[in-house]
Amino acid sequence: MTAHKNHEQTQKSGGFRPGCLGVLVMIALTIFLPRVVPVLQPHVALPADRILDDPLFTIPGLPGDQGAVYLTNTLVTWAIAVFIVLLMGFLVGRRVKQAMARDEYVLTGFTDVFVSFVEVLYNLTESTAGKWTRVIFPYFVTITTLVLVINWMELLPGIDTIGVLTPSHKPGYGYVVKDLGPVAILWEEAEGKGEKGEALVPGGRYGLAAVEEGEPTYEFRPFFRVASTDLNFTLALALVSVIMTQIVGLRALGAHYMEKFFNFRALLRGPMGLLDFAVGLLELISEFSKILSFSFRLFGNIFAGSVLLFVMGALMPPILFGFYGLELFVGLIQAFVFGMLTMVFMAQATQHH
Amino acid sequence: MEATAAKLIGAGLAMIGAIGAGLGIGVLAGGAVQGIARNPDAAGTIQTNMILGIAFAEAVAIYCLVVALLLIFAV
Numbered sequence: 288m289t290a291h292k293n294h295e296q297t298q299k300s301g302g303f304r305p306g307c308l309g310v311l312v313m314i315a316l317t318i319f320l321p322r323v324v325p326v327l328q329p330h331v332a333l334p335a336d337r338i339l340d341d342p343l344f345t346i347p348g349l350p351g352d353q354g355a356v357y358l359t360n361t362l363v364t365w366a367i368a369v370f371i372v373l374l375m376g377f378l379v380g381r382r383v384k385q386a387m388a389r390d391e392y393v394l395t396g397f398t399d400v401f402v403s404f405v406e407v408l409y410n411l412t413e414s415t416a417g418k419w420t421r422v423i424f425p426y427f428v429t430i431t432t433l434v435l436v437i438n439w440m441e442l443l444p445g446i447d448t449i450g451v452l453t454p455s456h457k458p459g460y461g462y463v464v465k466d467l468g469p470v471a472i473l474w475e476e477a478e479g480k481g482e483k484g485e486a487l488v489p490g491g492r493y494g495l496a497a498v499e500e501g502e503p504t505y506e507f508r509p510f511f512r513v514a515s516t517d518l519n520f521t522l523a524l525a526l527v528s529v530i531m532t533q534i535v536g537l538r539a540l541g542a543h544y545m546e547k548f549f550n551f552r553a554l555l556r557g558p559m560g561l562l563d564f565a566v567g568l569l570e571l572i573s574e575f576s577k578i579l580s581f582s583f584r585l586f587g588n589i590f591a592g593s594v595l596l597f598v599m600g601a602l603m604p605p606i607l608f609g610f611y612g613l614e615l616f617v618g619l620i621q622a623f624v625f626g627m628l629t630m631v632f633m634a635q636a637t638q639h640h
Numbered sequence: 641m642e643a644t645a646a647k648l649i650g651a652g653l654a655m656i657g658a659i660g661a662g663l664g665i666g667v668l669a670g671g672a673v674q675g676i677a678r679n680p681d682a683a684g685t686i687q688t689n690m691i692l693g694i695a696f697a698e699a700v701a702i703y704c705l706v707v708a709l710l711l712i713f714a715v
Contacts, residue, residue, distance in 0.1 A: 333714040411688070580699045587702035590709065624695040631692065 314608055321604040327462065327473050331594055335359035335517045336508040338451070360509055361517035364446070368437045368514060375401065375432075408626070416634040419539060423633045426531055430524065431626030434515065434585065438618030441513040441593055442611055450509035462505050473507060515589040515621075518582065525581035528629040529574060536636030544636070548574075577632065581625065588621045651708040661701030668693045 342355035382398045394402055405428055412424045440446055452464060452471060464471040514520040536544040546552065548571040553563035592614045599610050672690035676683045 331713050333710065583706050584695065584699045584702050587706045587709075591702075591705050594709070620691070620695075624691065627688075627692065628695065 317607050318605045324472065326601050326604050331597060333518075333590075335361040335512060335519075336450075338363065338508065338510060359517070360450075360512040361514045361520060364440060364511045365437065365514035365520060367511075368433060368440060371436050372429075372433050375436075411627070412630055412634075415631060416637065419535070419634065419637045422535060422538070423630055423637075426528070426633065427626045427630040430528065430629055431622050434524070434625050435619060435622035437514045437520075438589055438622055439615070440511075441516075441589065441596070441618065442614060446511045446513060447509050447593065447597075449511065450507055452505040452507055455504040455506050462507055464505055513589060513593060515585050516593055518586050521582040521586040522578070524585070524625070525578045528581060528625075528632075529578050532629070532632045532636050533574070535633045539637035540639065543639070581628070585621055585625055588617055592617055647711050651711040654704050654708040654711065657704035658701040661697050661704075664697035664700075665694050668697060 337357045337359055339358045343358050344356055346354035346356065348354070379398050379401045383394070383402065386392070386394060386398075408428050408431060409420070409424055412427055413420045416423045452462075462473045464473055533544075536547075546567075548567050550560075550564050550567040553560035553567075556563075596607070596610055596614060600607050668690055672686050675686045
């Protein structure tokens with residue numbers, strides 16, 4: 288106990304902190320490393336890259352290639368994020384139980400941070416959803432935590448940068464690599480010859496290089512790519528959110544919930560009721576537009592963020608740190624907004640009109 | 641070459657829609673700050689609602705961004 292206290296005091300009184308040193312080393316690396324190794328802008332593609340060329344499994348009954356499910360790099364990152372979230376929940380739950388069994392009510396370290404985070408979300412839900420808190424809260428906290436972990440994975444080194452090189456389909460296009468024994472690094476981006484036969488910008492360090500005849504070029508496929516830069520993930524999450532909103536509403540109000548969309552009773556009230564009926568149909572359309580806005584908001588923010596990091600990394604590596612801070616903030620806000628909107632829509636669905 | 645140029649011009653034009661979202665977020669934040677100045681106790685609630693409103697306003701700009709990104713990288 289005393290040792291622990293002493294340790295805390297030395298940390299508080301300033302002095303040497305390993306974390307600060309790490310940040311300083313990383314800032315120094317972002318400034319000096321680009322002088323040694325060229326920083327290339329990765330080829331931005333909207334669909335996720337396949338890690339294996341053969342499909343994992345095929346869903347029967349779908350025409351052509353539509354049933355084939357491939358192992359994509361966003362799927363890998365998604366699985367890692369789900370594993371991290373499960374591990375966090377399991378470990379923190381065990382620590383809290385242990386502390387409760389020993390009658391300790393002061394949590395420390397990561398457990399404390401995580402429990403406070405969950406508590407803030409719980410209080411927010413309680414002030415909005417009232418007696419339906421216990422039904423709505425799990426969706427809120429699960430979505431927020433998963434999206435937060437996935438969004439912040441964008442900032443880890445190795446994401447989007449470690450992958451496999453395959454010979455380029457189009458000779459002269461792709462990347463020229465430098466072999467370093469067991470690994471190879473991308474050295475130049477090649478655009479081959481221009482359409483009319485003349486070389487494009489020759490030899491530019493950050494620009495496109497004219498490749499000499501016969502020099503092998505490669506395509507680069509990263510192993511890891513953030514799951515929220517794949518529209519499939521955000522669409523799936525949006526579908527879960529909107530469908531569960533309907534189920535929570537049906538559970539709370541029963542058949543009356545459908546009156547919000549098909550207000551037949553208003554029709555009996557004459558011409559003004561017709562307007563109410565039309566408003567109900569508009570509500571139905573707005574449920575569908577929620578799917579669109581949920582999925583596009585998260586996808587657009589995080590995809591644009593990763594493109595911003597790519598471009599800034601290639602243009603101006605020294606100021607990349609500022610953009611990392613921005614992305615840290617955007618990732619948090621988007622995770623919070625996704626969960627919070629789900630919670631608010633669910634709370635609205637449980638209320639009578 | 642003309643097709644690429646048209647794509648890039650289209651992407652630029654698509655981002656004009658961000659004007660609306662910018663105006664909306666400005667109005668929202670201005671209103672929220674005025675509200676907090678009048679009633680500092682309500683700062684928490686106002687902030688939460690402001691963030692929600694900003695998320696809605698921003699979604700419109702994000703649609704433009706998605707259209708622009710699709711034009712540049714997908715078409």
